[in-house]
Amino acid sequence: MPLNELQSVVPTRTLGLRENWSQFTLLVLVNAFVGGMVGIERTVLPLLAGAEFGLASHLSTLHFIVSFGLVKAITNLFAGGISERIGRKRTLIAGWLSGLPVPLIIMFAPDWSWVVFANVLLGINQGLCWSTTVIMKIDLVGPTRRGLAMGLNEAAGYLAVALAALGAGYLAAVTSLRPEPFWLGIIFVLAGLLISVFFVHETKDFVALEVHQHRRTTSTTFQPETFTRVFLLTSWRNRNLFAVSQAGLINNLNDGMAWGLFPVFFAMVGLSLSEVGILVAIYPAVWGLLQLVTGAISDHIGRKKLIAGGMLIQAIAIWLLPTTNNFWEWVGASALLGVGTALVYPTLLAAIGDVAHPSWRATAVGVYRFWRDSGYVIGALLAGILADTLGISWSMWVIGALTFLSGVLVAVIMREQGAVM
Numbered sequence: 001m002p003l004n005e006l007q008s009v010v011p012t013r014t015l016g017l018r019e020n021w022s023q024f025t026l027l028v029l030v031n032a033f034v035g036g037m038v039g040i041e042r043t044v045l046p047l048l049a050g051a052e053f054g055l056a057s058h059l060s061t062l063h064f065i066v067s068f069g070l071v072k073a074i075t076n077l078f079a080g081g082i083s084e085r086i087g088r089k090r091t092l093i094a095g096w097l098s099g100l101p102v103p104l105i106i107m108f109a110p111d112w113s114w115v116v117f118a119n120v121l122l123g124i125n126q127g128l129c130w131s132t133t134v135i136m137k138i139d140l141v142g143p144t145r146r147g148l149a150m151g152l153n154e155a156a157g158y159l160a161v162a163l164a165a166l167g168a169g170y171l172a173a174v175t176s177l178r179p180e181p182f183w184l185g186i187i188f189v190l191a192g193l194l195i196s197v198f199f200v201h202e203t204k205d206f207v208a209l210e211v212h213q214h215r216r217t218t219s220t221t222f223q224p225e226t227f228t229r230v231f232l233l234t235s236w237r238n239r240n241l242f243a244v245s246q247a248g249l250i251n252n253l254n255d256g257m258a259w260g261l262f263p264v265f266f267a268m269v270g271l272s273l274s275e276v277g278i279l280v281a282i283y284p285a286v287w288g289l290l291q292l293v294t295g296a297i298s299d300h301i302g303r304k305k306l307i308a309g310g311m312l313i314q315a316i317a318i319w320l321l322p323t324t325n326n327f328w329e330w331v332g333a334s335a336l337l338g339v340g341t342a343l344v345y346p347t348l349l350a351a352i353g354d355v356a357h358p359s360w361r362a363t364a365v366g367v368y369r370f371w372r373d374s375g376y377v378i379g380a381l382l383a384g385i386l387a388d389t390l391g392i393s394w395s396m397w398v399i400g401a402l403t404f405l406s407g408v409l410v411a412v413i414m415r416e417q418g419a420v421m
Helices: 021-051 063-086 088-099 102-108 112-141 146-174 180-198 204-217 227-237 239-268 273-301 304-323 327-355 361-389 392-413
Strands: none
Touching (some): 021 063, 063 361, 088 112, 102 180, 112 146, 112 204, 146 180, 227 361, 239 304, 239 392, 361 392
């Protein structure tokens, strides 16, 4: 049902996290399976490139992240609009169907191009599923607990990334780099699909309720926004949305570098596969765990401090990695990177919800996630070129500097703003 028809429906739902706890919990679980799909790759794929496919170039290795990030970014851009037209639940199911072949393709890939193709499908899966779970949670909780909702959503996703990375690393250490670690992916995709089909409910009615409440509490006449206008507002014209979009892009730029180069860096300095798996898992584990509180904190103290401070902490953590030289110091730097990312990640999504009207919020979330996940493409390309020409350490120094500048930009141009309701 189109949104303008929904707005004429008499609302029969109640907004709120407590009021919708059962559906919210199911969506948290679904997002954990979404995160697990990516987590399997974070330890294994960068090492698989050299060990089984003979890739020596860092840039060639990182092509799988480029394909993933590009497709995910484009999918994010349209996921909100798709979910508004065909419904959130159908969009979620479509995302899981696109992910079904991914682990099987990687398990039996005869050359690296098949792995790159699998990550095209994974990008569609992540773009549709993760975007839709974000939108559905925002639909359910309304404006007052938005930060907490995003913290719970992102915590589930990235704790699953960490646990899957740790589990895949362990399986690779005791068996081989493939196919055993990718059996986890088959479990994740089947579980996510079945829960989405049989237990998750549509949430578009909650948007109608929020629009109805918004009309009662404001005298402003609402004018529907076109996709082009929402894209321009989110990308550039609104200073808060621009600050959020560029910070999201830089955040995933450094995460793309971490995904592609951290396992290679730690293996090059002589760490075992089990130690590499631990270090790769610590960063998203801290990131995921702390989001349980950072999103809720942003509801009380505001978004700007956490976003700007988190970007600066990320920069410091990235700079520490090439300047330290033992396992426990790398543990500390990886944990610090997780702290910085936890401050930023749910807060950025909540900040989008603060500005965007509920009727075009899903589209704005999609545009933000388009720019954010474009960071994977830029980060993988930049990190690969710098690593091939100057070395992995120089890649970390440059990407740390970009992260620092992004935090400064947020501090200068973003204005603190509460929810629009």
